[in-house]
Amino acid sequence: MSGKYTIILAAGKGTRMKSKLYKVLHPVCGKPMVDHVLTEVEKTQPDEVVTVVGHGAEAVEETLGDRSAYVVQETQLGTGHAVLQAEPLLGDKDGMTLIANGDTPLLTADTFEKLFAYHRDKGAAATILTAKAPDPTGYGRIIRSEIGTVQKIVEQKDATPKEAEVDEINTGVYCFDNQSLFKALHQVTNDNAQGEYYLTDVIEILKKAGAIVAAYKMTHFEESMGVNDRVALAAATRVMQTRINTAHMRNGVTLTDPSTTYIDRDVVIGADTVIEPGVQLLGRTVIGADCVIGAHSKLVNATIEDQVTVTSSTIEDAIMRKGSNIGPNSHLRPLSDIGEGAHIGNFVEVKKATIGARTKVGHLTYVGDATLGTDINVGCGVVFVNYDGVKKWHATVGDHSFVGSNANIVAPVTIADHSFIAAGSTITEDVPFHAMGIARARQTNKENFWDRTPLATDPEWNK
Ligand code: UD1
Ligand code: CA
Numbered sequence: 078m079s080g081k082y083t084i085i086l087a088a089g090k091g092t093r094m095k096s097k098l099y100k101v102l103h104p105v106c107g108k109p110m111v112d113h114v115l116t117e118v119e120k121t122q123p124d125e126v127v128t129v130v131g132h133g134a135e136a137v138e139e140t141l142g143d144r145s146a147y148v149v150q151e152t153q154l155g156t157g158h159a160v161l162q163a164e165p166l167l168g169d170k171d172g173m174t175l176i177a178n179g180d181t182p183l184l185t186a187d188t189f190e191k192l193f194a195y196h197r198d199k200g201a202a203a204t205i206l207t208a209k210a211p212d213p214t215g216y217g218r219i220i221r222s223e224i225g226t227v228q229k230i231v232e233q234k235d236a237t238p239k240e241a242e243v244d245e246i247n248t249g250v251y252c253f254d255n256q257s258l259f260k261a262l263h264q265v266t267n268d269n270a271q272g273e274y275y276l277t278d279v280i281e282i283l284k285k286a287g288a289i290v291a292a293y294k295m296t297h298f299e300e301s302m303g304v305n306d307r308v309a310l311a312a313a314t315r316v317m318q319t320r321i322n323t324a325h326m327r328n329g330v331t332l333t334d335p336s337t338t339y340i341d342r343d344v345v346i347g348a349d350t351v352i353e354p355g356v357q358l359l360g361r362t363v364i365g366a367d368c369v370i371g372a373h374s375k376l377v378n379a380t381i382e383d384q385v386t387v388t389s390s391t392i393e394d395a396i397m398r399k400g401s402n403i404g405p406n407s408h409l410r411p412l413s414d415i416g417e418g419a420h421i422g423n424f425v426e427v428k429k430a431t432i433g434a435r436t437k438v439g440h441l442t443y444v445g446d447a448t449l450g451t452d453i454n455v456g457c458g459v460v461f462v463n464y465d466g467v468k469k470w471h472a473t474v475g476d477h478s479f480v481g482s483n484a485n486i487v488a489p490v491t492i493a494d495h496s497f498i499a500a501g502s503t504i505t506e507d508v509p510f511h512a513m514g515i516a517r518a519r520q521t522n523k524e525n526f527w528d529r530t531p532l533a534t535d536p537e538w539n540k
Pocket of ligand 2: 178
């Protein structure tokens, strides 16, 4: 049976990135480049995907997991040598093999499908995905005969001045008849400017053997952009961002200023939500419908239900339930759960705490390691004192309680439903149902205190 296979090349170090991180793992809109490639490849439903790893093999395998099989290219002798490493897994298969580089994050499944269709249509042994580049520098050039048929691909460093003028480039994506590919790969030599086994040489080998070689020229060069350095990384990110933002707008999300809105690839946003300028929505953030995410907010892996308002705040690994609001200038840290209709106001930090429905924590407060019930009012400047210098402790506050301003709630402690905490109290013991906990020195007024001060005899003050 004839199958459909994909080989992703991801063994290179990416010297031009000047980075500790392996090139194909550099993220574009929150997703490693090689993951973008695999995600699009998966949409074409291949029977098997093989990723060639080398530099950073373990990190790449960890990133992609069992979505791909792997072969290791111990030394990076070139793209042809890289593909050859997949021979033990794919060499005896019948069918069509797509090859893509791990550093072309903008290519889409739609383009791959068009390449397949063209390849089948031409009955080709090899079809190259090409594009017309405004500046072809650095890419392999597509050399065609006078009647327009593809002869070979010439790398930048091996090109004659005339060949270098060609602006049709090799995107690094190809569709091959699987058997022909591996047969031809064995004939590739490293007799070239870089001393590498070029995959691109397979084209000329097949051509000379009389096989049909085709080239499918895609319309948008931009999509084929290969990222070899940080300048290209930024350019690719810009393109990806525009694509992501456009998709959200088409789905009914308002972006006040798309050019300053940074949304990662896997973020989900409901209709009629408004995203103001300078917002970053990162990781696995999910936002419901009818929300407002105010200017300069940063959300990382946040879950935001419908009708939530976030004003200039930071939310990490936390959930805000329906109709709740936060900000300006507040911070939800991991494992914070803000209940329906709850209000988190200005300069409030919440960490690993559950805030019940309709509870209000309005001003200058720290809530860490705590469970707050529903309909509670927490005054200004309250501190949930959760750390004794060694260990973190948990505090509980029951429904409908009132926590006065500037109270310290020293955990472990439980404050029952319908109870009160007097302002300024440092609470270290449990407070029972309907009670008021007050823990501060009683006020005394020293009468005629003035007379005991030097002011009493100072002529200036006694005119
Ligand atoms: C390659 C193509 C070039 C094309 C360009 C498109 C060759 C010889 N040249 O050049 O025609 O225009 O892509 O972006 O194929 N890799 C390995 N093992 C190796 C060498 C590379 O796995 O031994 C991987 C890299 O990790 C990378 C991909 O192959 O993902 C491409 O390698 P790179 O060095 O970036 O090739 P280019 O010089 O860009
Ligand atoms: Ca490249």
